[in-house]
Amino acid sequence: MLTLDALTLRQGEFTLRADWTLERGRRLAIVGPSGAGKSTLLNAIAGFLEPERGRILWQERDLGDQPPGRRPVAMLFQDGNLFPHLSVAQNVGLGLHPNLRLTRADRETVDRALERVGLAGLAKRRPAALSGGQQSRAALARVLVLRRPLLLLDEPFSALGPALRREMLALVREVTGETGATLLMVTHDPVDAERIADRISVVAGGRADTPAPVAELFENPTPDLRRYLGL
Ligand code: ADP
Numbered sequence: 623m624l625t626l627d628a629l630t631l632r633q634g635e636f637t638l639r640a641d642w643t644l645e646r647g648r649r650l651a652i653v654g655p656s657g658a659g660k661s662t663l664l665n666a667i668a669g670f671l672e673p674e675r676g677r678i679l680w681q682e683r684d685l686g687d688q689p690p691g692r693r694p695v696a697m698l699f700q701d702g703n704l705f706p707h708l709s710v711a712q713n714v715g716l717g718l719h720p721n722l723r724l725t726r727a728d729r730e731t732v733d734r735a736l737e738r739v740g741l742a743g744l745a746k747r748r749p750a751a752l753s754g755g756q757q758s759r760a761a762l763a764r765v766l767v768l769r770r771p772l773l774l775l776d777e778p779f780s781a782l783g784p785a786l787r788r789e790m791l792a793l794v795r796e797v798t799g800e801t802g803a804t805l806l807m808v809t810h811d812p813v814d815a816e817r818i819a820d821r822i823s824v825v826a827g828g829r830a831d832t833p834a835p836v837a838e839l840f841e842n843p844t845p846d847l848r849r850y851l852g853l
Pocket residue numbers: 633634635636654655656657658659660661662663
């Protein structure tokens with residue numbers, strides 16, 4: 623279970639509050655207007671931003687004293703997930719060992735992850751020699767080898783067209799189903815939220831709302847969600 627306990631986050635003048643829990647294995651969509659604090663929330667969970675008040679817990683353990691690399695968290699950013707001077711396999715291998723000293727078993731893990739995301743055979747390519755969709759798959763493989771129980775996606779597929787994006791989200795849904803990972807995914811597309819997630823949190827007005835069942839919330843949207851959807 624992920625617990626945001628009376629959390630207050632601050633970035634300059636901006637403040638965001640959250641006070642809720644998310645059960646393990648859930649897939650949460652985070653929606654809300656630009657600048658509402660969606661990235662701020664993920665960055666705090668990943669350990670890149672220290673809370674002003676409150677605590678973040680995973681399985682009842684306070685993450686406060688754990689640096690980003692030690693947290694049970696893997697995060698995909700909007701862009702810049704791959705190093706251009708490294709091959710696809712090396713980029714994925716970085717998830718295992720930042721110094722890239724990989725054992726044979728590590729290399730097999732990398733190969734399996736590449737296979738899982740449909741990139742078998744492209745291991746030696748540089749990111750520039752991949753299509754946008756293939757780059758997204760490589761970035762996903764890199765977080766998969768980390769085997770972390772919490773997967774944070776900050777609109778990582780927003781540069782893809784709708785068809786490719788949905789394909790990637792379906793793949794994320796499949797692999798999180800296989801590994802039992804808990805997913806938090808920022809998206810600005812309500813259709814994506816409905817397809818991929820089972821819970822949704824609206825971030826608006828300085829608050830990240832308690833996750834609600836997706837169908838329930840879309841049937842009966844809060845004022846913030848109505849405003850966001852333009853209803
Ligand atoms: P979202 O991801 O929902 O678009 P962000 O979490 O990136 O929103 O930003 C939330 C607010 O925090 C915005 O008003 C933004 O201007 C502010 N902000 C983000 N990063 C910083 C920073 N490093 N210093 C000051 N303010 C920031």
